[in-house]
Amino acid sequence: MAQKLTTDEKILNAFSKLLEENGYTETTTKKIAQAAGVNESTLFRHFKDKEQLVKELVQKYMSDIDTANAGFIASGDIVSDLMQVAEIYNQFVETHKALFLIGMRDSFQFPKLKEMIIQLPMKLKKILISRMTEMKRSGEINELVNVDITAANYITLILGHALIQNIYTGTGLDISQTDFVQKNVRNFAEYLK
Template identity: 30%
Template sequence: MDKTRQKIIDATMNLIMEKGYASMTTKDIAKYARVNESTLFRKFKNKKDIVLCAMEENWHPHLSSDDFYPISGDLYHDLCHFACVYMSKVTPQFVKISIGLRSPELFDDTAEGIMKVPQVFKEVLIQYFLEMQKLDKIIQTDIESLAVAFLSMMFGFVFLKASFDNQLMTVSQESYIKNSVAVFVKGIEKV
């Protein structure tokens, strides 16, 4: 990839995290990227074009159901693995960017891309929980609610880290995953 183009993309996405899409200008982007504004317009049509290119190329966590496999059939082990995969992709940086991309000027163009990650995770969880129900390893319950509860538990941790860093909680990601998954499994596991 063209280094100047990448500098512009990186500057744009960093500014989105710092000030939001609506508050930044192409002048801000050029200054942050240390390029002339005319260079920015030679590489991209406008600031919206920069964001859309960034999402397609390298500023999106691109999560697929294959990322979660293989599974072992052990609830605790599999759900810890799922949480680790999810949190390796959905980082505090991604959360900050996704919040910045919810600007009304962008939302129609970015909503689908932002929603892909939780949709993939939710679908993987639904399929997994359905299989565990068939194997009589978990209680009979509404599977979508179960999937959304687990997704929310993992997203909540990342969102709080993105919002407050370590000011609100000192628990490490690894400890959070182990402890929260243990509690979750205890609530759904068939005994």
């Protein structure tokens, strides 16, 4: 049973979609309004200004990461566990592409925005650290492993891949997640044993 979208949602959805496709600057308020099927000035009645739209998105997505993380079920095997994390995170990036892209492309213009965006990987890092510490305790990974560096390292790996994928789609540089995970994440995991 399809819910009727509120005006807020219509605007936010349109914004997110355009953001992903065209970046922040190119996403004009006129285009947003058009895509949302509302008047341009309605947009300003609902959101103080263009920046507010981003803030709203960030907030919305911040809560999603907790949900995503809750979906993780430890298997006891480091390789499959890390691959599961990669899978979850990759899908999260895919789902929230718009925000990640804006984080890369436009956050420079908006220092505040950068602060907000950075919270996503930071939150993931925290989660990873706690998981790895757990795995260390259970002997799943070697006790000599520096958990902090390794977590950062791992995030760099999968986030870097997700980004590159999005940037270089259809250029011959893109490489399927399967291939990438198979080779790199597996290697990475093995190394921790």
